[in-house]
Amino acid sequence: MMRMGARGGGGSRPGVSTDLPPVSTRRLYSLLWPYRGRLALSAVLMLFTAAVGLVFPLGVRRLIDSALVEADAEQLNLVAVALLVMFFLESIANFTQSYIVSATGERLGTDLGLKVTDHLLRLSMRFYDTRRSGDILAIVNSDVTLVRSGTLGTALPLLSQVVRLFGSIAIAMSLNWRLALIVIVIAPAVMGVAIFSGRRVRALSRATQEEIGQATAVLNEVLANVRIVKAFARESHERARYWDRMASVLRLSLRRARAESAVGPIITFLSFGAITAVLWFGGREVLAGRLSAGDLIAFLLYLIGVAAPIGALTRLYTQLQQALGAAQRIFALLDEPAAVTDAPDAISLPVGTGSVEFRSVEFAYAPDRPVLHGLDFAVAPGQTCAIVGPSGAGKTTTIGLILRLYDVTGGSVLIDGCDVRHATQATVRDAMALVPQEPVLFATTVAGNIRYGKLEATQQEIEVAARAANAHDFISALPQGYETEVGERGVQLSAGQRQRVAIARAILRNPRILLLDEATASLDNESEYLVQDALDRLMKGRTTLVVAHRLTTIENAHQIVVLENGKCVELGTHQQLIETHGLYERLWSRRFVEELPPVPSSADPEAALPIEMKTEATVSRP
Ligand SMILES: Nc1ncnc2c1ncn2[C@@H]1O[C@H](COP(=O)(O)OP(=O)(O)O)[C@@H](O)[C@H]1O
Ligand SMILES: [Mg+2]
Known part of the structure; x- marks a missing residue:
């Protein structure tokens, strides 16, 4: 069961949706399945770019040893050209795969939004009796975006970073295992710090998201009922209600910002510490004649090759966790059964x-x-x-x-x-056709509202219906006649006029x-007379x-x-x-x-x- 009304309730951890069923990473990534073809292509390209990244330090080592150690100009030229060509190809591969991923992301976003909307339309009144439209809108808007970036933005990069990380470690090991050991000791520590803080960032960002949903719901309600808000002079009351929510959004966001800001410097410090250690130890190895200058530089580059993926993996981890939080709400909505079904x-x-x-x-x-x-x-x-x-x-x-x-x-x-x-x-x-007490009009033209009863109706049918509904005269007197926009929920018409448009809509439907x-x-009496007269005609037969x-x-x-x-x-x-x-x-x-x-x-x-x-x-x- 999806719970929205109780968001932020309970007083314990604000906004953490403990009663939503957890979502597995597997289910989240299953959203990518329909796009597997392009993503596979993208994966191949991405592995190529990762390989280029891995080979690069070896090229640099060759370059340095050719110039400094062997003093071989021809080899120097050759290596430089080879590196250039390699990077050129890498750029093309990079462009292609990055475009594929972005384009697929856009597609996934629209597809998912449509899927959620489809399901919302299928859900019956029971669902809407207990939900607030603002909460639902937050799911369709922000959660879909989070899921989009959390699936496409993470799946392939995750693969690529893992390849880079283990590739760098492996090559570093083969260059000088003693040096590599330093890296292998430090890397898990960095990783641990990163994952720990990532988890905290994730909890905070999920709570923020829920509070934003609440704030949106308040604003949405104000916008829908702005007339009542004004009539009762409740602007400051509504402002306070909105501010209540936004204040906790701000508080949570600041906490998240703090947590997020701490991650980078800690990791940077650990990384520079490692570089210093490598330079010191590597310098001793060079002095001892066990390492060439090119080896040492290449090694440093591999060290960066280890650090960069670690940084990237933590970011990806956070992003993935955010997406899982958002996916929880989306899947809860998609799993919500319709109470009334065929x-x-x-x-x-x-x-x-x-x-x-x-x-x-x-x-x-x-x-x-x-x-x-x-x-x-x-x-x-x-x-x-x-x-x-x-x-x-x-x-x-x-x-x-x-x-x-x-x-x-x-x-x-x-x-x-x-x-x-x-x-x-x-x-x-x-x-059947329903004429409710409060006629509901859409923010479109008068004709558009009448046509809602029968979408394929001709202009003439619409006019006949409007005449039968005693609405033709007032509609003709409107600035653009049938093409006049009625404003949101028909606010630009009087209650009696709205009701007659609603009756014309029912007449056009010609229900039994x-x-x-x-x-x-x-x-009022006058409108009631006109409406009743129209209804009497509609009721006949x-x-x-x-x-x-x-x-x-x-x-x-x-x-x-x-x-x-x-x-x-x-x-x-x-x-x-x-x-x-x-x-x-x-x-x-x-x-x-x-x-x-x-x-x-x-x-x-x-x-x-x-x-x-x-x-x-x-x-x-x-
Ligand atoms: N969507 C709803 N969810 C829960 N209870 C409802 C809902 N709509 C109406 N009720 C309850 O059902 C009863 C009958 O309501 P309703 O049919 O609207 O009455 P009437 O139209 O005769 O004034 C009332 O007690 C009302 O509180
Ligand atoms: Mg009633």
Whole structure:
């Protein structure tokens, strides 16, 4: 299970995700498998450059001994030219392999980003109910980058540095094993220091990454709700929330910087110590006639050949560990199963007339908190079914189950006689259109938003839908008409206008089942009239489930489902329910079917109501 909300919690080690399953290096590197062809080519080139690096000091030794010891000018020229040619070839190989690695990195980054996005789109509502979009964005943005650089940036260099390291040691041994022993004693010490500090840097950088995720989440929330932030003058509150996060980002980053900065000087000191030791000991060997001057220089170069890979390996190790931390979050996300999936033998929803049936439906969001109990009702094709009940009764949940945004925990939901779990999600949702209370628009043009209902719609179809939705007039009056951008989430339109665009979208979809969740609840009278008029047209001839608060909609419904605490307490037409003298009559007589506090099931329901609502019951309907 992926945990994001609890980031940085627990108070022990900030941000270290102890409850995410660990990721093996093997799994991390398995990401490179699809690119194995190019990487193999790159590896060959890289081994060539490593070999050149290894041979170079031998060339230098030849050069020096030719000039100084043997005084052979011709040989000197020959060796110099050979070295030049070798380095020229090495540059070409280096360029090619470095380009291959970078290009593959870009590809891996986009592929992985796409894979994560694909999976995110496949995940069902259950996942999103408990996650913050900022946390998810941090995974897609920074973690993918870290993994990219941590796989491609490490795999081949690791190989190359190991070759250089052991190659240098081997050649140094053959030149003078006594000298080489000095190196062999010092190298593991340097390595140990490096790995120890690398581990610390890794833990700190992972914690930093998690805190950055939190800060992004805060900022993301502020940006999404900037209107509320401003309206409540909570700028400084949000600033403080953001700063809280950034302060720990800074603190952790500084600690990491300190740890990182210490690594270099320590290693440098050890390396220079080794060089001094070699020069001193080597000088004695030369004096003793056991070593030539060329040998000593070559040896020094091999010593550098040992030190450089050690430095590089520590950097690679840190980078790899960072990537493993990021990969933990990415793989946890990719491993997250979708709660709602198409059955392996899922069929296309049979084309029918649009009947909807709930058979003893049980549902719970959380395992031990049931929301719907034994819900049983059927809506005949073309009929309108109103769902009423106090706030929190389970009306929106019921609509969600028809769309199969969640799977029932008991019983079944049938569309045209087919259990929604037996059909593919795409065909189930193709049969319906949802108009929610808060219409959701995308930051594109008006036409683009309407077209969302049917992507291949022509301009003319869009206009017909807009007219039917009472939206054509206001759209035509916009500066660029249908091509006007509506701003993020449609902020440049009024609520009533947004709702009519949403209705046009539903009309364009031409579904056989229409789901309206309090589509007019938040509108003023004028907009409500226009929206309702459009809805009436849209509802004609379609099976409609409407969570309603408008009396006429409810009264005209063929059937009314009265929900209370997730149970269907009354079922019938308006007339029948009035005669029942139950909850419906009480709600109706208040002319206020929605947004009452939930009625306590045991006590006298009236007792729970504020005074002013009780008096409203005596006011006669207009
Ligand atoms: N995504 C969710 N996760 C957990 N509980 C939820 C979720 N959505 C709604 N609930 C709970 O389910 C119950 C019914 O909610 P809902 O169907 O939205 O009520 P209504 O639309 O009738 O006001 C409420 O108690 C609510 O707290
Ligand atoms: Mg609701």
